[in-house]
Amino acid sequence: MSLPETPVLTRPAGSVLDLIGNTPMMEVTRIDTGKCRLFLKLESQNPGGSIKDRIALAMIEAAEKEGFLKPGGTIVEATAGNTGLALTLVGTQKGYKILLVIPDKMSREKIQHLRAMGADVRLTRSDVPHGHPEYYTDMAERLAQQLPGGFYVNQFANKANSEAHRLSTGPEIWEQMGYDVDAVVTGIGSGGTITGVGQFLHSVSPKTEMILADPVGSVLAGLVNDGVPSPEGSFAVEGIGQNFVPDTTDMSEIARAYSIPDTEAIAAARELLLKEGVLAGSSSGTLLAAALRYCREQTEPKRVVSFVCDTGAKYLSKVYNDAWLADQGLTEREMHGDLSDVITRKYEEGAVVAIGPDDTLDTAFKRMRGADVSQLPVIVDGRLVGILDESDIVHVLNTDEITREARFRKTVGEVMIRDLDTLQVAEPLDALIPIFDRDRVAIVLDGEKFVGLITRTDLINHLSLNR
Secondary structure, X not given: XXXXXXXXXXXXXXXXXXXXXXXXXXXXXXXXXXXOEEEEEEHHHOOOOEOHHHHHHHHHHHHHHHOOOOOOOEEEEEOOOHHHHHHHHHHHHOOOEEEEEEEOOOOHHHHHHHHHOOOEEEEEOOOOOOOOOOOHHHHHHHHHHHOOOEEEOOOOOOHHHHHHHHHHHHHHHHHHOOOOOOEEEEOOOOOHHHHHHHHHHHHHOOOOEEEEEEEEOEOXXXXXXXXXXXXXXXXXXXXXXXXXXXXXXXXXXXXXXXXXXXXXXXXXXXXHHHHHXXXXXXXXXXXXXXXXXXXXXXXXXXXXXXXXXXXXXXXXXXXXXXXXXXXXXXXXXXXXXXXXXXXXXXXXXXOOOOEOOOOEHHHHHHHHHHHOOOEEEEEEOOEEEEEEEHHHHHHHHOOOOOOHHHHHHOEHHHHOEOOOOEEEOOOOHHHHHHHHHOOOOEEEEEOOEEEEEEOHHHHHHHHHXXX
């Protein structure tokens, strides 16, 4: 099948729901794919920014048809974020209320997006297993039963989930690839994609292999490869990987699986942005890493498809934030056995938000608020001369002697603390405790050179990662 050299533009859509599906396919050309050609279906181009738009529309329409969802009803779901966004997009267009239960490890961008769209978001624990009352699916089902007109979508056991992919995603891949696909690499969140796409492709192309990309810490890869669960653990990747097999999943569709650690997934996502210009989410990094492993293992050329499941714009505070990665222990750092090991945001690397003594308190407060910090080092020509804390600003503002505007015009130098408790970088961790006992932040120097700050949270995080 010969494809047109230029895209064919469609007529204006009647609503945002008409834009779901028919997403573009692109070939990876600047990353080593071995003997294979690797193609990515850009599900991030759906109006809600993810592949979940497809199943949200299908599941809501099926519930309407079957009488489970009536006008004025409330859609309730447990979600890692993208299904919630998709259900909110579709549900609000159809006039329903939305209540979503989300594990507390989800990115800030997803939660803010959901609330901006009008969803009632309930955060729950991400450190409890399936069957615990605070596990997100158990909590969502319980809330739906308590709400008059509540409909629990349950993407993990909803047949319309995999049907959406069997009827749309699979046929689109088949047509876009010119009816020649050797393998498709995808993950399991609710299981609909790998099942539905697999069912369609196996009906038209028995040779096509379905390959599972699974985070290390999920049990699913072991079940595919060895018939026993992989060791269960935590992982930072969002949206895929489970400690149970979703009812929607047909494991017989899967030929083999790859276990991908967070570090490899995040590196793959960032490489995709740097080399191919595609901003993808964390699960897409897992898929890409597995697809690259598969492609590089092949001894004969193959045509392989994977997905950009959602846009990386939802993960700017995580996957694309070097400081967050360091806090999570997801970057390779040289350890020195001193206080520098605790500092993930170092001044010489440009990672410390600082202020100058001639800046105003208004500037300082805006900088604190923008960076979500409570203190700022005061720097002159690379040398630390003081520190400004939120309490210092409060003390100045808590007076009626001058106008509010005049208070904010005061300079940092008039207010900052100059008598500093400093530590040398070579000192042991125990040296931090007296500083914290005085309710201070630790200021770390290397000789006279400012290295960075250490808070109680920094120390706890360091000890947690290096137990």
